[in-house]
Amino acid sequence: GESVGLHLPTLSVQEGDNSIINCAYSNSASDYFIWYKQESGKGPQFIIDIRSNMDKRQGQRVTVLLNKTVKHLSLQIAATQPGDSAVYFCAEKFQGGSEKLVFGKGTKLTVNP
Amino acid sequence: EAEVAQSPRYKITEKSQAVAFWCDPISGHATLYWYRQILGQGPELLVQFQDESVVDDSQLPKDRFSAERLKGVDSTLKIQPAELGDSAMYLCASSPRRAVDTQYFGPGTRLTVL
Numbered sequence: 244g245e246s247v248g249l250h251l252p253t254l255s256v257q258e259g260d261n262s263i264i265n266c267a268y269s270n271s272a273s274d275y276f277i278w279y280k281q282e283s284g285k286g287p288q289f290i291i292d293i294r295s296n297m298d299k300r301q302g303q304r305v306t307v308l309l310n311k312t313v314k315h316l317s318l319q320i321a322a323t324q325p326g327d328s329a330v331y332f333c334a335e336k337f338q339g340g341s342e343k344l345v346f347g348k349g350t351k352l353t354v355n356p
Numbered sequence: 357e358a359e360v361a362q363s364p365r366y367k368i369t370e371k372s373q374a375v376a377f378w379c380d381p382i383s384g385h386a387t388l389y390w391y392r393q394i395l396g397q398g399p400e401l402l403v404q405f406q407d408e409s410v411v412d413d414s415q416l417p418k419d420r421f422s423a424e425r426l427k428g429v430d431s432t433l434k435i436q437p438a439e440l441g442d443s444a445m446y447l448c449a450s451s452p453r454r455a456v457d458t459q460y461f462g463p464g465t466r467l468t469v470l
Binding site: 277279284285286289292334343347348349 | 460
């Protein structure tokens with residue numbers, strides 16, 4: 244179906260630990276994926292993206308991994324900080340058609356000091 | 357840094373009333389999107405504009421919702437009449453071109469229908 248899902252709705256980590264947020268997607272034709280961070284009362288903020296011709300992409304403290312074989316996407320946050328506490332959404336873009344983004348339900352990350 | 361602007365930030369209305377939300381995308385961005393986000397869920401696309409033209413409004417409840425982007429810059433989303441189930445966050449996003457994928461979101465308008 245046209246859905247992007249997440250394995251865990253909540254994730255709690257200690258400050259300084261690494262965080263891994265997972266996402267499963269269902270459309271093998273999706274060619275572009277984005278991770279967004281959304282703090283309470285704010286709009287989603289772009290974190291990092293990856294195209295389907297890549298397996299890994301790194302940003303500042305964040306890494307996105309794409310496993311097309313099992314249709315799995317993950318976001319790794321290194322040295323998690325309290326400011327990383329938010330809801331994280333993955334989104335996929337279907338190739339062709341309306342080219343719209345389809346969002347998952349989100350994972351709430353809580354960083355404990 | 358350029359941002360997507362939205363107003364109002366909060367709106368409380370009674371059911372059957374009309375409401376309108378405004379969005380000003382990042383300057384130069386040709387593509388504009390309106391999303392609805394129910395609490396605890398991801399955003400869902402309502403309508404997508406390329407310049408002043410609608411390219412996707414398949415999920416827009418057209419009996420009560422309307423959207424326009426007359427000059428291809430800012431946009432207005434209207435609900436008339438509002439229903440209790442319309443309570444949600446309404447988000448606007450923009451991207452440089454439809455084929456350029458990264459969408460940048462505004463702060464949203466939180467609508468509460470009483």
